[in-house]
Amino acid sequence: MKRSLALFLLFLLGMEASAQDADTLEFQIDEALQINIGYRLLSPGEMPVFSEDPSQRTQIPTFAGNPVTIWLKGTNVIIHAVLTPYPSSGGKLLLLAQCQVWYSEPSVENEVKVLSSYKSIDLALGEKVFFYPLGVPDEMHNSELFNIALEIEITSYQDQNQDR
């Protein structure tokens, strides 16, 4: 009786362990996300209109809690944005955007300023949000300087990659 009981328990534990491994991997793939990023360089007076063509967007697969880093490198500005999606209540996501901007003003030589910020927003899967790392000028049309807008959309990785 003891031997039978021991064999039964070993069988039960082995079955549970193998099922758990498979379930874990499946669970991780099911939970994988994809961050679609479109960016627009806004010339003076231009509205931030983003292309709907997915091929013109950067698509980065990730998981909740796994950060995606975006570097935007120009002549007088370097933007380092870390986007991290987290699961939130009600099936939504919380997007954390940690951003550092190094920039030098054209009128001031030999001076570099750094601005570090931390922003968050709730969003649903497929919902688009917009990130302006350099802020938004009040009078864009009067400025001769460019601005940057990022369109960020988080989708399910599986939904976006059914053909793979």
Added chain:
Amino acid sequence: MCPDLHTLSAYLDGEVAVRWAQEIEQHLAQCGTCRTQLQRLTEVKETLSRAETPDHSLPKQRVWTRIQLDQEAPTYSAAPFMKRRVNVPLPLAAAMVTVLLVMGFALAFFSARANVGTMKITKQPSGTTEVLLQTSIKEIQQILGSLESPSVQFGGEVVIPLPEDAAFIMTGEPILTRDRIQGWR
């Protein structure tokens, strides 16, 4: 030729064949040395026959007593481990099985929960957001590394080059918003 001492001793004890005994008798009649040897052997034999026999009754009795005690004492031998029979009452056995099953399922449940990890997000009154993660980044990275498709790289970073002839300026704090900025012209 004279018989040796062992042959003479055997002759004295009557242990040689009749034909050899007649030969030895004829030799003894002619050889004084052998007669002297035979005489010494005869004296030794008589001396030994007169000596008292030692009393072995007491040690003999002790040996037999010990043998009897060993035979009467119960003997124990260990049964092989896997062939031992253990009598466990049925309710106790059922309770043991139930406890083991519950422990097994609890172990599996908590192991599964440990793999998934937990997360707690708290928005502070000051406006900051506290994110408490209770999962192992190493574990996530291992799972990421085990994904079959090598062309898919999860996470990571993207570098977007900006035009060289464009100059940028900070016009305020970064904004993360759900809506397009209205009136931005």
